[in-house]
Amino acid sequence: MNEHQNLNWPAASYLVVVLGFIYLPVVILVLFSFQDGLLPVPPFNGPSLQWYYKLLSNERLVDALLNSVIVAVLSGLVTTLLGFLAAYGLSRSPVTFSGSARFLLIAPITVSYLIIGIGLLITFNLVGVGKSLFSVGLGHVVINLPLAFAIISSQMNDSHKNIDAAAHDLGASDLQTIVLISAPMMKPSLLAAFCLSATLSWDEFIVAFLLSRFEVTLPVMIFEMLRAGLTPEVNAAGTIVFAISLMIVLFAASTLLIKQRDTK
Amino acid sequence: MTNISVPRERTERPPSSLGGLPVTKWVAYPAFIFSILFFVAPFLIMFAVSFWQRISGRLEATWTIQNYEKFFSKSYLVEALFNSLEVTIITTIISVLIAYPLAYIVAFKVPTKWQRIILLLTILPFWTAYVVRSYSWLLVLSDNGIVNSTMLSLGIINEPLKLAYTRGATILGFVHFFTMLLVLTIYANLIQIPKNLLHAASDLGASATQTFLRVTLPLSLPGVAVGAFLTFVITIGDYITPQILGGNTELLVPQAIMLQISRTADFPMAAVMSIVLMAVVTGLYLIFQRYLKLDRI
Numbered sequence: 362m363n364e365h366q367n368l369n370w371p372a373a374s375y376l377v378v379v380l381g382f383i384y385l386p387v388v389i390l391v392l393f394s395f396q397d398g399l400l401p402v403p404p405f406n407g408p409s410l411q412w413y414y415k416l417l418s419n420e421r422l423v424d425a426l427l428n429s430v431i432v433a434v435l436s437g438l439v440t441t442l443l444g445f446l447a448a449y450g451l452s453r454s455p456v457t458f459s460g461s462a463r464f465l466l467i468a469p470i471t472v473s474y475l476i477i478g479i480g481l482l483i484t485f486n487l488v489g490v491g492k493s494l495f496s497v498g499l500g501h502v503v504i505n506l507p508l509a510f511a512i513i514s515s516q517m518n519d520s521h522k523n524i525d526a527a528a529h530d531l532g533a534s535d536l537q538t539i540v541l542i543s544a545p546m547m548k549p550s551l552l553a554a555f556c557l558s559a560t561l562s563w564d565e566f567i568v569a570f571l572l573s574r575f576e577v578t579l580p581v582m583i584f585e586m587l588r589a590g591l592t593p594e595v596n597a598a599g600t601i602v603f604a605i606s607l608m609i610v611l612f613a614a615s616t617l618l619i620k621q622r623d624t625k
Numbered sequence: 626m627t628n629i630s631v632p633r634e635r636t637e638r639p640p641s642s643l644g645g646l647p648v649t650k651w652v653a654y655p656a657f658i659f660s661i662l663f664f665v666a667p668f669l670i671m672f673a674v675s676f677w678q679r680i681s682g683r684l685e686a687t688w689t690i691q692n693y694e695k696f697f698s699k700s701y702l703v704e705a706l707f708n709s710l711e712v713t714i715i716t717t718i719i720s721v722l723i724a725y726p727l728a729y730i731v732a733f734k735v736p737t738k739w740q741r742i743i744l745l746l747t748i749l750p751f752w753t754a755y756v757v758r759s760y761s762w763l764l765v766l767s768d769n770g771i772v773n774s775t776m777l778s779l780g781i782i783n784e785p786l787k788l789a790y791t792r793g794a795t796i797l798g799f800v801h802f803f804t805m806l807l808v809l810t811i812y813a814n815l816i817q818i819p820k821n822l823l824h825a826a827s828d829l830g831a832s833a834t835q836t837f838l839r840v841t842l843p844l845s846l847p848g849v850a851v852g853a854f855l856t857f858v859i860t861i862g863d864y865i866t867p868q869i870l871g872g873n874t875e876l877l878v879p880q881a882i883m884l885q886i887s888r889t890a891d892f893p894m895a896a897v898m899s900i901v902l903m904a905v906v907t908g909l910y911l912i913f914q915r916y917l918k919l920d921r922i
Contacts, residue, residue, distance in 0.1 A: 383805060386764065402774065404774075446655055450653025472903065473906075477667070479886070480668050484670045563754075566756050599756075602754050
């Protein structure tokens with residue numbers, strides 16, 4: 362059916378106004394990271410890269426950035442691996458079992474990050490596990506596993522099972538089937554799950570704040586910098602965080618779109 | 626290869642093994658074990674600790690409901706709960722009211738080939754980190770921020786309005802974030818409505834308004850419900866937005882929880898508040914359960 366959809370001007374202006382609202386803070390953030398002056402507020406003098414240079418010479422900030430990268434990549438890998446294995450195992454289990462197992466894996470999505478963080482903090486404290494980047498990473502796997510599992514299992518269908526069976530018939534062991542057949546077949550959704558988990562970990566604040574002490578991630582560092590008030594240095598750090606998130610997300614989106622086009 | 630095998634009907638694959646271990650059975654276990662160790666167990670421990678007491682700095686397993694009594698007898702904590710509920714409900718309503726028309730316009734007014742790109746544009750700023758997003762609004766709302774300085778230079782106001790560090794600023798920060806999320810869930814629902822239904826309604830003499838109220842709107846409610854529920858859950862548990870944008874004007878539950886953790890390390894009280902917060906969310910979930918299909922996210 363050929364729908365002729367008309368974008369009349371009230372609708373168009375509503376679209377523009379809401380998009381303006383959505384973009385206003387982001388544009389201000391990025392613009393004033395190039396401020397040539399001490400305050401990230403009008404009037405805008407610049408552009409200048411001085412705050413980016415200052416940021417790169419701030420050792421604690423660079424450390425925080427590296428910590429964030431490590432936590433994001435490692436927690437993303439673990440999340441994707443656990444999510445893939447769970448999705449694979451469940452797609453080949455009896456339906457009654459997989460229903461409650463699915464519930465267990467998806468459940469954390471309905472709980473605030475703050476509460477998950479407090480639960481882990483209290484538990485680690487009782488057991489005697491200290492605060493560290495490692496505990497932050499564990500926390501990030503907890504909060505991202507539901508989404509990674511949901512993405513991967515939504516892409517697993519019956520044709521995959523048949524190909525699995527074919528691999529078995531041709532003499533592949535279970536392990537060979539998973540590593541050599543299933544994982545490569547699921548590559549786009551594994552990549553999407555990894556990118557999403559890594560990005561969410563990279564952006565995450567409250568769990569990282571609760572479970573880290575000396576070595577902190579970039580969002581925690583930025584929060585600490587806020588105590589000094591508004592400064593273009595925070596704008597610069599925020600812009601870098603945003604730019605990196607955006608790059609990973611756009612990369613994942615384009616990979617998935619290409620995959621969809623291929624399968625059509 | 627000369628032998629031609631007759632393709633046999635395949636129903637269930639014969640149980641396969643790796644050194645006697647049926648691999649497919651246990652590959653899902655690491656995720657279960659992880660979830661039980663780091664999600665279920667911490668929750669149960671937190672629940673248990675909410676009945677414990679802190680005696681001279683040490684946790685003692687005393688099993689008392691005193692902590693809960695303390696929570697509900699402290700007026701500032703009960704007030705924090707009501708503040709949180711108010712802010713969350715207002716945020717959810719305003720976000721739905723802004724997002725719904727946008728999702729509707731994208732789904733029904735924007736030409737199909739442009740829909741994806743506009744949707745992508747709408748959710749790009751979603752990927753700013755929580756801390757950075759709240760900070761960005763501070764830049765917009767502060768006394769010498771973009772809004773005040775523009776209005777001052779235009780002569781609309783003579784002195785800066787107090788926009789930052791208010792409840793309004795907190796709600797604005799939340800609404801900004803959840804408008805993006807809701808556009809996505811509502812749009813996903815709207816485009817699934819078969820166009821035939823809309824044509825049938827108008828063929829049967831319904832006006833555009835009637836078609837919307839009686840067909841489109843009811844059919845799109847699941848998308849609204851999922852988005853609104855997520856908005857509620859995330860807003861009521863968010864610490865950073867009220868902390869950065871709300872200033873010290875009022876206390877919300879997440880801020881009260883963080884105060885217990887950072888000032889006094891009072892884990893039992895922090896646990897009580899977390900449990901209360903979860904109870905509120907669970908209650909809401911039970912009420913709206915039949916509209917929510919979380920697995921459709």
